[in-house]
């Protein structure tokens with residue numbers, strides 16, 4: 648019996664070539680991106696019991712704050728455009 652194992656998977660590499668998803672530092676769950684604006688997303692933990700990053704004191708660093716004064720004029724303008 649001649650077993651020819653010529654290292655077929657030579658340069659294929661493992662299936663770990665994908666970008667490993669970010670894990671929650673608290674519970675280890677795979678973090679998900681929550682889109683809060685067209686161009687802005689926040690990385691949150693899907694585990695409700697965990698609540699990352701809302702249990703962090705520095706959560707504000709992960710949030711892009713949009714004031715109502717910025718949103719309302721845009722919304723009104725959109726409404727007026729429909730007329």
Ligand SMILES: [Zn+2]
Pocket residue numbers: 671672673674675676692693694697698699
């Ligand atoms: Zn978590």
